[in-house]
Amino acid sequence: MTDIDLLIFDLDGTLVDSLDDIVSSVNHTLPQLGLDILSRDEIQSYVGDGIKMLLIRAVGTQADVSDDLVERARKIYYEHHEQHCLDHVHMYPNALEVMEHFRSKKKAVVSNKSERFTKKILEGLGLASYLDLIIGxxxxxxKKPDPLVIEHTVSLLKVEKRKTVMIGDGHQDIQCGKSAGVITCGVTYGFKPVEDTKDADFSINDLMELKNIFR
Incomplete structure (x- = not known):
């Protein structure tokens, strides 16, 4: 067992499955720009680096990307997602159980999703009350993979890096954790291919497995 004082979770693809709502907002946005909708799998492959990059990738499949076009897309997406980001999102199995198990430890979410949607989802699903810090x-x-976000979190919560673990489904999470000098743990059930987290110190197929690795 590895002793820890802080667990940092990614959001999308780690604590919650929000893909259906992301797909819905992207495919609401594209037709309003005169573009065709995209498949769920294609949109899934674009998730992980924040909403701006998601939209640049989605729009870029069919049009020349310009600042003006991306800004128009962002406004449409934000307006729709504000109303629909809780339509289908749900926690992965055992998310609440893990929060309860580690109640005595400090916990944070560090996501590349915008802060407003990160907080809205965590509050809507009843997870926010378990967290000491939420960063979008x-x-x-x-943002991730820049280690600044973890360094900021560790500093603010006054914990040691060697007793901190970053948990996520994407290479951004693992790279961020390693660059910051904390323990890393990949999840295999998320949005990203398993290879994305192959360099992590630990790997889990279910959040409940964290109870067997960390104390």
Missing amino acids: GDSLSS
Whole structure:
């Protein structure tokens, strides 16, 4: 067992499955720009680096990407997602059980999703009350994989890096954790291919497995 004082979770693809609502908002946005909708699998492959990059990738499949077009897409997406980000989102199995198990430990969510949607989802699903800190992709001057977001979290919560674990489904999470000098744990059930987290210190197929690795 590995002793820890802080668990940092990614959101999408780690704590919650939000893909259906992301797909819905992207495919609401594209036709309003005169573009065709995309498949669920294609949109899934674009998730992980924040909403702006998601839209650049989605729009870029059919049009020349310009700042103006991306800004138009962002406004449409935000307006729709504000109303629909809780339509289908749900926690992965054992998310609440793990929060309860580690109640005595500090816990944070560090996501590349915008802070407003990150908080809205966590509050809507009843997870926010378990967390000491919530950071979105626009909360700081940079986002994952920049280690700044973890360094900021560790500093604010006054814990040691060697007793901190970053848990996520994407290479951004693992790279961020390693660059920051914390323990890393990949999840195999998320949005990203398993290879994305092959360099993690630990790997889990279910959040409940965290109870057998960390104390």
